Amino acid sequence: MKNIRLNFIILPILLFLASCGKKEKQFDKSTWNLRDDITYSNRESMVADLIENHLQEGMTYKELIDLLGKPENYSDIKQNTVAYEIMVDYGWNIDPVAGKTLLIEMTNDSLVKNIKLDKWEH
Structure with missing residues (x-):
């Protein structure tokens, strides 16, 4: 009986925790440039599918x-490189961390040569 009660408590907690992470989405051109503030x-959430x-x-420029x-x-950034901000974490400050x-x-002919996702921290 205790095991059944314990399962009713643990299962919802595990389901909740599993749903908390960032979900990956398919790339959608129409929402790529939308900003929240x-x-x-x-x-x-789209960058993995994009790459x-x-x-x-x-690809041409x-x-x-x-x-x-x-x-x-x-x-x-170095010459002949273009950049797209993916995410910035400001922590509890106005400066990004x-x-x-x-x-x-x-x-030099304006063709994509290399694609890299750069992760940085200060």
């Missing part, structure tokens, strides 16, 4: 922009 609300199924080496929109221009950036290296 200062962050992109959908990018982190695996939509971005390809050899125009195809890339048509797919993802205009990239962010950061002064600290961690984040993820999608870096796409282009050839």
